Amino acid sequence: MENTEFRVELVRLVDESYPVVVGRDLEGSVAEFLADKHPDRRAAVITDSNVASLAAEGLLSSFGSRPADLVVFPAGEASKTREVKERVEDELIARGFGRDTVIVALGGGVVTDLAGFVAATFTRGVPYVSLTTTLLGAADAAIGGKTAVDTPAATNLIGAFHQPAAVFIDLDRWLTLSDRQIREGLGETVKHACIADAVFFEALEDAFVERGLSPAEFVRDDALAELTARRNCEIKRDFVTSDVHEGNRRMGLNLGHTIGRALETAAGYTLNHGECVAIGLALQSRLGERLGYCSPSDVARIEALLRAIGLPTKIPEEVPVDRIMEAMAHDKKGKAGAIRFVFQDGVGRLVVHDGGSYARPVAAEDVHAFLQSQV
Template structure:
C-alpha cells in the first residue's frame, strides 16, 4: 500500500533587469532605491574589497546613510585568492551578527571577484535576497556583473561552486576606470576581445582601430569616453544576446567560455598571479591556434586575434613555470568536462561560434591533439 502526491510548482519567473552606463552613478542608485527598485528591504549590506572600500565603498555608505537608508559596509581582502567559500562564510557570519535577515539587500561594489562573491552570498543568504551590482572595473562591466553567474574558487578549480542569481540592476561607472591599475584595465580588455570574437566582427574591427584610444602598448591609460562607452555597451549587448537565450548555461551560454578551458586552468596554476583576463588572453591564443589546426579559422584570422591581444598589452605566451602536463591535468577540472574528456568551445572565423553536428557548442578534444599543439606553441 502506498500513496502518491504530486507537488506542482510550474511558474513563470521574470528575471529582467536594467543596466545603466555612465559616470558617477551613486545618485542614480540612490534614486532607484527611493523609487523602490527593491521591495520590503529595511537594511542594505554593501559588499566590497579592501581596495574599493577606501575608493568608493565608504563614500557610497555615507551617501546612503545621508539619504535615510540603513547601510553597513563589509569588506574582504582584495584579489581572486580571497574569492573562496571561507570568505563567503565569514561575510555571512558578519551579516548574521549584525542581525541581517531576509529583509536585506546586498549591494556589490567592485570588480569581478566582488560581484561573483557577493552575488553568491545574495543567492543563498536567507535562501535568496535581492542584490545590486555596481561595477568599478572593465572586467566586471564586461563579464562578471552581468548574467547572474556567481561563485567562488576552490583549490581544485575556479568558479565550480556557485549559483545563478540575477541582480535587480547593474550600474557600470566609467569614471571608476580612471582609478584602475593598468594591469586591471587590460585584464578587462581580454573579456571584451572575447566577446568580439564570439559575436561581432564589426566590434572586433572597431577594437583593432581604436585600441590605442583606451590604452597604449607603452602602458598608458587614455580612456577616450566615446570609445569606452561603446566598449561597455557592446559588452552588455553581446552577453545579453547569449544569456537571454540560455540563462542557465544548458548549451549556447557555453560560448561565453571561449578561451576559458585553458585560461581558468592557467589562472589557478599560477596561484592567481595571473589576473583573470591575462589568463583568458593566453587561453584565447591556445583556442584560436587549436581552431586553426581544426579548420575553424584561417591563419590570418588567428594572427589577427593574437595581434589584438598583444595590442591591448595582454600576455600571449604560456608561463615557463607551467608545464604542458600541468596545464592539461588542470583542464580536466573544467566545468565543461564530460565523461572524463576535455571540451572546448571554438570561434568560427571572427564574430561567430562553431556549432557541432549534435547541436552543441562544445566538443571534446583529445589529449594527444592538445599535447601536440602546446608543444608547437612553445617553439
C-alpha cells in the first residue's frame, strides 16, 4: 500500500489589533466596551483577593444588568501556578461558563498573566479585557499577549500567546499602591527607557535623581504618571508589533530579565519582579561594559537612577550564584552550554549583532564567573 499525502491549507490573515486606554475612573469605559464589542457574552471578572476588596464592586456595578460573576484567587506571585489556574477554570465550569464567555482581568501583572492564560485555553480560547490596576501590570503584562504561569523550575515557563481584546490602564488605581508596588513597576519602566528612549530616561532621571521624588509623589504627578503609562505602552507596542511571537526583536524586552527572572526563582519569590529586573538591569549593564557595549558612565547613570528610585542593584548575599545559574538554565531563549542575552547600546538603544540578531550567546561558565565577581 502506498502512502497517501495531502495538504491542509490554513493560511490566515488575522487582525488582533486592540485599543489601549490610559485615563482615570475607567470602570464605565470597560462596561461600554463590553456592551459594544461583546454584547452577548457572559462576563467573568477574575481578580485577586487584594484587588477584589478595592475595585471589584465598582466594576461590577458599572455593568448594570449585564450578567457577570466574580472569581477571586489569593493575591501574590505564589498564586501564578498551574494549580491556581486549574481552580479558576473549575470555578468557571461549575458556574456554567462556556464558549460565550468574556473574561475581564482586574488587577496587576499576576492577574493579567493568569487570567489571560485562562482565556487562552478555556473552551479553546475566549476573549479577555484587561483593566490594569498597577504600574507593573501596565508596563509589563498588559501589552503583548504573553500569558503564563510559573513553575518551580522558572517563571513564565508554561503559557500561550493570546492577545487581549482591549487594555484599560486606570491611573487612579496607582494612588492606592504602596511605595514598594510603585517601585516594582518602575523597574520595568527603567528597562523600557534603557532599550528605546533616552529622552524618557532623562525625564526619569530628572524626577528621581535630580528632584528626589518619592514613589507616592511620582504617582500624584499627573503629567509624569501619564507620560510613564503612555511611553511604557508605546515602547512595548513597537517591539510587539514588529515581532509578535518573539522571534528576534521582541527579545529586546528581556533586557535585565535573563538574570532577573532566574534571580526571582532562586530567591523563592521573596523579591518582587521589579526588584529582580532592577538587579538584572544593573548586572547586564556591567556585563555589557565588559563586552564593550556600555561605557562606565552609562552604567553609573543606570545604577544611580535605580538607587534613587529605591530599587536594589546587587545580588542578595543569601542567594547562591549556583541557584541562579540553575534557574537560568531553564530560560526559554537559552542554548546548550550558553545563555542568550540582549544588551543595551549605551542608554536608549539596543545592540544589534551580526545577522540582525538582538540576542547573543554568552558561555555559561563566563556568566557564572561574572556573577561570582558581583557577589
